[in-house]
Amino acid sequence: MKFKITRLPLYVIATVLFGSKTYLAYRFMFTIELDNILQEIILFINPFISAFLLFAISVWFSNNEKQLKYIRYSALIASFIIFANLVFYRQFNDFITLPQLFQGSNMADLGSSILTLIKGYDIFLFTDVVFIWILSKKDIAARSVTYNRRRKAATLTLSLLLIATNFLIAESSRPQLFTRGFDREYLVRSIGLFNYHIYDVIAHSKVEGRRAFADGNELLEVQEYIEENVKQKMKSDLYGAAKGKNIIFINAESLQQFVINNEVNGEEVTPFLNQLIKDEDTYYFDNFYEQTGQGNTSDSEFLVENSLYPLDRGAVFFTHGGNEYNAISEIIDDAGYSSYVFHSNNKSFWNRDQMYVSLGIDHFFGEEAYDVSEDNAIGWGLKDKPFFEQSIPYLQSIEQPFYAKFITLTNHFPFDMDESDISLEPYESNSDVLNNYFPAVRYMDEAIEDFFIKLKETGLYENSVFVVMGDHIGVSANHNKALSMYLDKDEITPIDQVELQRVPFIVHIPGNGKGKVISEVTGQIDVKPTLLSLLGIDAVDDIQFGNDLFADNRKGYVALRNGDFISKKFIYTNGSCYLRGTGELIGVSEEKDYVVSESEHELVNACNEINEKVTTELRLSDDLIYGDLFRFINFDLTKKANQ
Ligand code: GP9
Ligand code: MN
Secondary structure, eight states, X not given: OOOOGGGSOHHHHHHHHHHHHHHHHHHHTSOOOOOSHHHHHHHHHHHHHHHHHHHHGGGGOSSHHHHHHHHHHHXXXXXXXXXXXXXXXXXXXXXXXXXXXXXXXXXXXXXXHXXXXXXXXXXXXXXXXXXHHXXXXXXXXXXXXXXXXXXXXXXXXXXXXXXXXXXXXHHHHSTTTTTOTTOHHHHHHHXXXXXXXXXXXXXXXXXXXXXXXXXSTTHHHHHHHHHHHTOOSXXXXXXXXXXXXXXXXXXXXXXXXXXXXXXETTEESOHHXXXXXXXXXXXXXXXXXXXXXXXXXXXXXXXXXXXXXXXXSSOHHHHTTXXXXXXXXXXXXXXTOEEEEEOOSOTTGGGHHHHHXXXXXXXXXXXXXXXXOTTTEEXXXXXXXXXXXXHHHHHHHSOXXXXXXXXXXXXXXXXXXXXXGOOSOOOOSSOHHHHHHHHHHHHHHHHHHHHHHHHHHHTTTTTEEEEEEXXXXXXXXXXXXXXXXXXXXSSOXXXXXXXXXBOOEEEEOTTOOOOOEEOSOEEGGXXXXXXXXXXXOOOTTOOOOOOOTTSSSOOOEEEOTTSOEEESXXXXXXXXXXXXXXXXXXXXXXXXXXXXXXXXXXXXXXXXXXXXXXXXXXXXXXXXHHTTGGGGOOHHHHHHHHO
């Protein structure tokens, strides 16, 4: 019998078309990294296997028309899922998770950003659908199949066997793949987008179940771990240095450390912050890491307020916005502090309105507190200069002492600026995102400077302590080529990638006079205990994972949300451990599978030891959140008992 395309049933044609399309999308539209030939192969086969599973179901429809209808609609819906993931990926460099789907308000608020994330050539994702659609309408008899029970069962068995093979190769190429859910790119690369989504749905239902089954007994392990591994015995010299003073916390949107003391076109990017850092009243941490996950700004807020890790999936502000917490605002309440957040964006963005109540924040000055017009807004809201300016009267009117957090917004992806606000020429490279990042950062720098000037005029300056912190990276790995050019490097190595996660952390204490640059490895998890110590507040029974940055006996490492970590000696990333400083790879890894010497063996052990702690710490923090375990502790009682 001669092979004739006209004889092929639609479910087979659809498998080939949709499979090829999906492969091309993975390969050329997403920037999925492929390290070896096995990964190339697995990425190539999984789209066809998933497509076969999807379309082969159609043979069970005995009505031929319904069979074809199922194929065309499933092709359309599945294509849309790829498209939605692609748009999301361009923004977050990650794939959609189920909790994120419930962040509909965020998606809607993306506004101008979302348009920049959709490209004309995305239409390619629907070309196969058009073909499938036309074929499904033409020759119904030729395109549909009428199988007997045995053939139906055989088709199903074949698709399940293919999937099982796919899963087996995936699991053997990276053991524990299915237990380490945070490695989403690896999951998609190995089992495909659709199977990943199924995996995600199952994982999410488990999360819901965990809260229902938690009974508080899990707290014991957490408390023991903290007692042994986190708690510092000594107080710092700066303990109480801000007692009774206001705290003015500036959450600087997308501010990365590499712009500090750096130049573009021969001009400083952040002249004000550079000068602030040099000030004798300023402590500047230049090895301070952001530890956020998918929740971006909200994750950085979560870290700061609770000194707990954000979740590995979704934004904890959304998924666990109704939990009990023991946040800064709740603790300092007893010392007579009230707490406020200023941020000129929709109040429900990141579910802040709900989460701030859970965190014990007294008042949230959101968008409606500001006079926002076409002239003074860009991107998602009010520009930073009018934002700070309009915040001053509020700040003057609230009762002191206060803890006030200001969340800036202008320096946000895609870093669009009005011509009149640009005072630093953009960089020149193949990435507009990086190019425009610099003038946007400069604008924020100027806005913060103006804010300081105004605060000095109002007299609030002397009686306040200032913190400036970058919330998370602004320029993602998608712009590495341009970044390497700017940073004068041949390429961005895995170590560079980790180091790019550094953000500025600045503590300015007017009148202190002992400021300096502190280069210890530190991170956002450490902010809460540091602030409490500055205020001279003991939260002895607090359950948290950070250290006072000014005191000794710190943990000595910073865990990133994906399980990577940085310690004095090591940088651990992508499953490999490197010596910090030299960048030398140590121990067994995918790239190097032998141990050279006795001393290297010791290093491997030391690195493994930290790795174990990091894994435990992230797990315990997740347990606290998933089980909503704080509901089993009455911190007021423990506080009283300690008085
Ligand atoms: C939105 C602002 C920026 O209100 O916090 O959000 P991001 O995308 O950086 O999380
Ligand atoms: Mn942000």
